Amino acid sequence: MNSRKFLLIFFCLLSFGFCIQTVNAQGDGPRAWMLGPANMFGIDAKWLNLEQNFVPSGNIFIPNAKLSVNVFPTTILYTFSLGGRYAMLQANITPGKVKGTVDLSQFGLGTQSVSNSGFSDGFFSFRLGLIGAPALSIGQFLMKKPGFSMMGMFRVWYSGTYESSVSLSNLSNLINMGTNRWTFEVGLPMAIPFGGNKKMPFWWETVPSVEFYTTNNDPSITSFGATKTSQQPLINWENHITKNFTPKFWAGIDFRLQYGGSSIVDDSVKSDTKINIFGAGVSAGYQVLPFLGLKGSYGEVIWGYNGADSRMFRLGATFIYVNLKSLKK
Secondary structure (H helix, E strand, O other), rough: OOHHHHHHHHHHHHOOOOOOOOOOOOOOOOOOOOOOOOOEEEEEEEEEEEOOOOOOOOOOOOOEEEEEEEOOEEEEEEEEEEEEEEEEEEEEEEEEEOOOOOOOOHOOOOOEEEEEEEEEEEEEEEEEEEEOEEOOOOHHHHHHOOOOOOEEEEEEEEEOOOOOOOOEEEEOOOOOOOOOOOEEEEEEEEEEEEOOOOOOOOEEEEEEEEEEEOOEEOOHHHHHOOOHHHHOEEEEEEEEEEEEOOOEEEEEEEEEEEEOOEHHHHHHHEEHHHHEEEHHHHHHHEEOOOEEEEEEEEEEEEEEEEEHHEEEEEEEEEEEEEHHHHEEE
């Protein structure tokens, strides 16, 4: 491959900013929902440090808890054509650990130290282009002008490491990494270019979605009288506004709204666990090589109902592989 063609691929991939992010409590992150070429393999590895009063999966609110979570989400993906539309499959695992304190004064036990390790909830995901998202070869992708796209997304979350047996004499493993349930998520991710620069525009990625949860019939708080726990649906609205300031470097702002998700214990809704929060942050990325990108984010809850709080620091690396043989044609 000559140097001119190499640079063309390099700059076009960067201009579109195709950067894979895995899913977690903090959302998928910027540059996760933009159109890419078909027949591409990728792997995304990240480290997240979270200080919050949510369980490691991030969607169960525990008032008066102070938890420090370190997780290492790893996601693999493959893009392909389905009926001429852009499609993607993803699979994720999330090893990590949690430690902190939980206030159990309502049970007469005071504040207890907790710690645990293992796997947080992971997922399998499928997305399909609905509007402005055709399946493109690498050559077609490089020639495509930035434009609006909308996809349909469906995700199934499986439980991570979970142990329901908790001794009153040792409550250290009261907080599990996993949730012992299934989560089903549907959404409509959209990517919208705007601004005067047609080659490197601003991008607005907006992702409305909703999560539905099955019942946990073996809760870890069985010792305190509960026989089952569930959760009301949770509505999410994730947003990112980013721009490539050079062909290699991009940066932007992030904001996210969440509403709902109150815990249900033995058919009784606990309204003090409702998730009603607004979070915001900043992100940046740098493309070291055409197949290797680095990115980082900081975000926190700006306002949270009943003291809901979270602060996140995220670092990640993305590796991609695209077959370039079609360019020879």
